[in-house]
Amino acid sequence: EAQVTQNPRYLITVTGKKLTVTCSQNMNHEYMSWYRQDPGLGLRQIYYSMNVEVTDKGDVPEGYKVSRKEKRNFPLILESPSPNQTSLYFCASSLSFGGGWNEQYFGPGTRLTVT
């Protein structure tokens, strides 16, 4: 089954404790991205990657890191989480199309709470 998976689905942690949220897709998509979703603010792009070893900042990259060492995986790293990073996080992937990127497919989401 074609899918995007994320782990963990739920995470409660404390301020300053480094964490990684994993994302993997089995559709051979070049493009992968991380979003956070907050009430009233919608989905905002954190980082995106157009291929292995190619990453770029989205609209809200502060406090996050990513890496893309393999095509299928795109982990999101919070080196020192803070309470304002409490949010619902989605990973998404997309295939190239016509010189751009096609529609995105989303993972199930990770609900992160930082206390």
Add this chain to the structure above:
Amino acid sequence: QKEVEQNSGPLSVPEGAIASLNCTYSDRGSQSFFWYRQYSGKSPELIMSIYSNGDKEDGRFTAQLNKASQYVSLLIRDSQPSDSATYLCAVRRRDQFYFGTGTSLTVIP
């Protein structure tokens, strides 16, 4: 100015009616346009993508794009209670995607 704007609603329609959802975008360089449906606590799922001016129909859904007016709409015909969800409009500009905050739709049986 927000990249993508949607009326947050809530929008309520009776079962069997047509639901009309609207979205405007600010950058004329936007290249691709998408509608997603999101149930509470779930991930967005694609309803339709549209790339050129005009209408695109898929079952009960019709997307309309007007690049001159920077406007995208989604019509849902014969609305069903299962259509009750938040509808997200998204645009792609170069390598980034931008989402509206969503319109909440309730279909009343």
